[in-house]
Amino acid sequence: MVDPVVTPELVAEHGLSPEEHIRIKKILGREPNYTELGIFSVMWSEHCSYKNSIKLLKTLPRKGENLLAEAGDENAGAVDIGDGLAVVFKIESHNHPSAVEPYQGAATGVGGILRDIFTMGARPIASLDSLRFGSPKNDHVRYLLDGVVRGIGDYGNSFGVPTVAGEVYFDEAYTGNPLINAMAVGLVKSDQIASATIEGVGNPVMIVGSSTGRDGIHGATFASTELTEESEAKRSSVQIGDPFTEKLLLEATLEIIRKDLVVGVQDMGAAGITCSCTEMSAKGKCGVEIDLKDVPLREEGMTPYEILLSESQERMLVCVKKGCEEKIVEIFQKWDLHSKIIGQVTDDGLFRVKLNGKVVAEIPSDDLVLGGGAPIYTRETKKPEYMDRLGQLDISTIPGNVDFNDTLLKLLASPNICHKGWVFDQYDSMVRTNTVIGPGSDAAVMRIRKTNKALAMTTDCNGRYCYLNPRRGAMLAVAEAARNIACSGGRGSAITNCLNFGNPYVPEIYYCFAGAVAGMGEACRVFNTPVTGGNVSFYNEDPDRAVYPTPTIGMIGVIENLDHITTSSFKAEGDHIYLLGVNKNELGASEYLSEIHGLKQGQVPELDLEFEKSLHDTILAMIASGNVRSAHDCNEGGLAIALSESAIGDREKPIGAKIKLDLGDLRPDALLFGETASRIVISVKPGGSETIKKIAVDNNTPLQKIGVTGGDHLVIDGYIDLPLERLSSTYYEALPKLMEQ
Numbered sequence: 001m002v003d004p005v006v007t008p009e010l011v012a013e014h015g016l017s018p019e020e021h022i023r024i025k026k027i028l029g030r031e032p033n034y035t036e037l038g039i040f041s042v043m044w045s046e047h048c049s050y051k052n053s054i055k056l057l058k059t060l061p062r063k064g065e066n067l068l069a070e071a072g073d074e075n076a077g078a079v080d081i082g083d084g085l086a087v088v089f090k091i092e093s094h095n096h097p098s099a100v101e102p103y104q105g106a107a108t109g110v111g112g113i114l115r116d117i118f119t120m121g122a123r124p125i126a127s128l129d130s131l132r133f134g135s136p137k138n139d140h141v142r143y144l145l146d147g148v149v150r151g152i153g154d155y156g157n158s159f160g161v162p163t164v165a166g167e168v169y170f171d172e173a174y175t176g177n178p179l180i181n182a183m184a185v186g187l188v189k190s191d192q193i194a195s196a197t198i199e200g201v202g203n204p205v206m207i208v209g210s211s212t213g214r215d216g217i218h219g220a221t222f223a224s225t226e227l228t229e230e231s232e233a234k235r236s237s238v239q240i241g242d243p244f245t246e247k248l249l250l251e252a253t254l255e256i257i258r259k260d261l262v263v264g265v266q267d268m269g270a271a272g273i274t275c276s277c278t279e280m281s282a283k284g285k286c287g288v289e290i291d292l293k294d295v296p297l298r299e300e301g302m303t304p305y306e307i308l309l310s311e312s313q314e315r316m317l318v319c320v321k322k323g324c325e326e327k328i329v330e331i332f333q334k335w336d337l338h339s340k341i342i343g344q345v346t347d348d349g350l351f352r353v354k355l356n357g358k359v360v361a362e363i364p365s366d367d368l369v370l371g372g373g374a375p376i377y378t379r380e381t382k383k384p385e386y387m388d389r390l391g392q393l394d395i396s397t398i399p400g401n402v403d404f405n406d407t408l409l410k411l412l413a414s415p416n417i418c419h420k421g422w423v424f425d426q427y428d429s430m431v432r433t434n435t436v437i438g439p440g441s442d443a444a445v446m447r448i449r450k451t452n453k454a455l456a457m458t459t460d461c462n463g464r465y466c467y468l469n470p471r472r473g474a475m476l477a478v479a480e481a482a483r484n485i486a487c488s489g490g491r492g493s494a495i496t497n498c499l500n501f502g503n504p505y506v507p508e509i510y511y512c513f514a515g516a517v518a519g520m521g522e523a524c525r526v527f528n529t530p531v532t533g534g535n536v537s538f539y540n541e542d543p544d545r546a547v548y549p550t551p552t553i554g555m556i557g558v559i560e561n562l563d564h565i566t567t568s569s570f571k572a573e574g575d576h577i578y579l580l581g582v583n584k585n586e587l588g589a590s591e592y593l594s595e596i597h598g599l600k601q602g603q604v605p606e607l608d609l610e611f612e613k614s615l616h617d618t619i620l621a622m623i624a625s626g627n628v629r630s631a632h633d634c635n636e637g638g639l640a641i642a643l644s645e646s647a648i649g650d651r652e653k654p655i656g657a658k659i660k661l662d663l664g665d666l667r668p669d670a671l672l673f674g675e676t677a678s679r680i681v682i683s684v685k686p687g688g689s690e691t692i693k694k695i696a697v698d699n700n701t702p703l704q705k706i707g708v709t710g711g712d713h714l715v716i717d718g719y720i721d722l723p724l725e726r727l728s729s730t731y732y733e734a735l736p737k738l739m740e741q
Contacts, residue, residue, distance in 0.1 A: 003034035003035065003303075003305070005034075006032060008021070014038065015041055016037075023373075027363070033360070034305060035305045035308065036362075038308065039309075039361060040368070043275065044368070046504070048270055048370075049369075052504040054376055055377075055378055056513070057071075060524065061521060061524050064528065066494075068080055069532070071533040074120060075115075075266060077533045078122075078193055079493050082453070082558075083450075085187055086188050086190040087185060087455060088120050088188055089184065089556055090113060090183065090533055090535075090554075091181055091182065091183035091497065091498045093109070093498050094109025094182060097109070097239070098180040099144070099177055102148045103147040103148070103154075104238050104241060105148070105151065105180065106148040107154060108216075108238070108313055110127060110151070110156055110184075111159075113182045114161065114250075116184065116269070117186035119194065119266055119316060120194050120195075120196075121254065121257040121258070123187060124185065125161070125185055125187055125446055126164045127152075127161050128184075128185070129152055129163065129459070130179070130183070130554075131180060133145050133168075133169075133178045134172055134174050135175070136738040136739065136741075137741065142739060144178050145178075149423050149426050153426040155241055157428045158243035158244060159243040159246055160432065162429045162432060162434075163424065163427035164429050164437075164439060166459055167420075167461075169415075170416055173548045175545070176542025176544065176545075181459070181498040181552045183457075183459060183496065192257065192258065194264065195264045196280055197263060198277070198280035198345055199284030199319070200322070201345050202322055203319055204320045204325050204341045205318070205319055205342060205344055207268075207295060207317060207318075207339075208252070208253075208315070208340075209249045209268075209316050209337055209338060210313065210315050210338065211312070212272075212296065213297070213302075214299055215238070216272070217306055241313045245313075245314045248335040249314050249316065249337060252331055252332050252337055256328050259327070260321075261320065261324040261331075262328075263321055266280050267316060268312075268315040269311065271311070273290070273295070274309060274351075277317060277343075277351055277365070278368045280319065281345070281349075282372055285349070286345050286347060286349065287348045287351065288351060288352070288365070290343030291353075291354040291355065291356070292353060292360070293354075293355060294342040298312075319345065320341075349366060350365065351364070379507070380507040384508040385508075390468055390601035391468060393587075393599070393602035393603065395602070395667065398593070398669075399597075400668065400669055404669075404672060404716075405722055408672075408720055409722070409727075410596060411637050411641060413734040414591060414637075414734075416636055418731055420735060421439075421440070421732060436454060436565055437488065437567055440649070441568045442458070442485075442487040442488055442567075442631070443458040443488040443557070444457050445559065447562065453558060454490070454562055455556060456489065456490035457485075457555065458484045459552055459553065460480045461473075461550055462476065462636070463549065463550040464548060466550060467512075468600075468603075469515075470511075470512040470516040470519065471519035471522075472519060473516065474518075475519040475607055476604070476605065477551060479612045480677075481553045482555060482557075483612070483615070485555055485556075486557075486616040487632060488557075490558055490560075491557050492556070493556050494529050495553050495554060496532050497534040499516065499517070499536045500540050501540060502541045503538065512549040517551075526613055529555065564620075564623050566623050566628060566631050567649070568649050569646055569655075570629070570655040570709045571630055571683065572655070572683075573711075574708065574710055575629055575708070576705055577643075577657055578682050578683075578704065579679060579682075580680040582676070582679070586606070587602060588601070590675045591636045605675050605677045606676075607677045608678065612678045614700065614701060615678050615701060618696060619631055621698075622682065622684075622692055622695050622696075625695065626688075627685050627689075628684055629685060630683040631681070632680065632681045634681060637675070638673040638674050639661075639681070640673055643681060643716070644727050648724055648727050648728040648732075651728060651732065655709050655710065656710060656711035657714055658717070659707035659714075661719075681706075712724050
């Protein structure tokens, strides 16, 4: 096959600008051939190069005393948690593939993030996700949701990792471009972390795992363009996963790392062989030469272009310690997997590709990668016109004479608040038997074997908040994640993020991106939760709209004592119910305004970061005192929803409550359904009130007793009186009914 001639039109088809074409020719000192053009296309795509985001990402706090790898240094973040152990975790998007092929798009998103964990020598212990779709009343949206959930469940269940937490949101903004963010968490001995490095001249370079096919070619480029009506034809850009092969790859990879046979390991994710070879060799400040005739192929007649850009799943690139080749071959043969030497480390800094001895591509590795010669841009920003318009809301114009019983039931049945069991019941959340708290509470909790510690983990973001105020919305996302960890008995250690936005070349969208990064950084500095890495996903748009700015936060926290693990549901009758924090006259951007009044506007709730941090200190001290039976964050839907969820959170043993609230100068609907930040509902043992009050005073945290648990109704004096049976059926049956339309 004769390669096409590189023309300006062909360059444009590869997503490269005329200026980038000139830059390529300057790097090479000549015109690139077709294969080299493909290499630059994927490596300089937004997905791989972060060319429109890296300047801002570098402003985030990326250092901490317990971090074992700075953001971007390795395949995933690593945090020392004591006892000789480290937690390794990361979140990434698989949005565009899931929009055109929901099952495989979501499944391979899970597979890819799991490989990022075990390439570092860590055994995956948990999977989380953050999913966003259009209205579930839309037939196509239900098709996407069904395919995505089955893909996540089938891959994770077959691989053998519990899916323990996440979130599911619905809004018209995500109709044609759903967001599928997958997070994975693993554990490794802190002195056995593997690096994604190629170094040591003469060391062999091997490809291990599955064979290479034509699936996923230009997947990275596909993820770096807007979805259009023609995107459906790009199903070939979607990878195909095999969780059973990945399970074998996990065991083989951990074995070669444990036996100290390798210099470095990296997953062949986006851009496949090309990305792993260039990133690993650039990091090791060396070169790599490979011969494509040695790559195990599953299809005949594959060209160098196709082999280098294929994103076939379940493959790794391994830099082997010289002399250990046969041991690695034996190990992979034992697990019935390919392991083939395809090249060696060189000292010239070049990524040299041969086919049967003939050079088909030769490019300096450092010029292809982030931090080297890849372009870096600063895009124009402009505040969107709608922000000032939608941000102005006089809540006195909102009718306040609603039926509060009816309103509470409507909110409990709303897609963003109702129970998501239809989703997570398709996931195995208990495999490997380390799950202490699975889906449905504020955060998931996994015990760490042979210690008295546990890990708390969560994913959080409110896209509507970020649409109306990206900086504060991102701050609130970090605060909510840290609050959820604290309510579970842990303190946040670090975050990973998945930044989902529209086209960065649109100034209004880049304004939102810049604001969100700034807000995230500000919150992380206050909470001492450095950013360990993550993913930027731009171009999340369909022909009608861009998605809401959605900076998804994945947070890990450590629970130092298993006795401190806390859940959100009431545990016993006669416990005292307290509210930590202050109720405010805030209704802006709330689910109440959206669901009951059809308004997606208003001021996003205020946030005092220092007060929020003090709130976490307070709840953790209260939990450590042994007097707190439950703790639940007040978030979407406000105080009435938090109380309802605590009452019916244990479906087998619901416990009612009698609540009396001080209205003061608040509107009743703001008191019940406003989403004021930095509030937690707790239930306390009858004899523990004095201790709780003293802790609140010592930490200068507002605390008010609002009721007592007991009975078979939720009664909020003067406003709400509903039987738990009705609350429960409304909350738990809403999503299944929507999906059965």
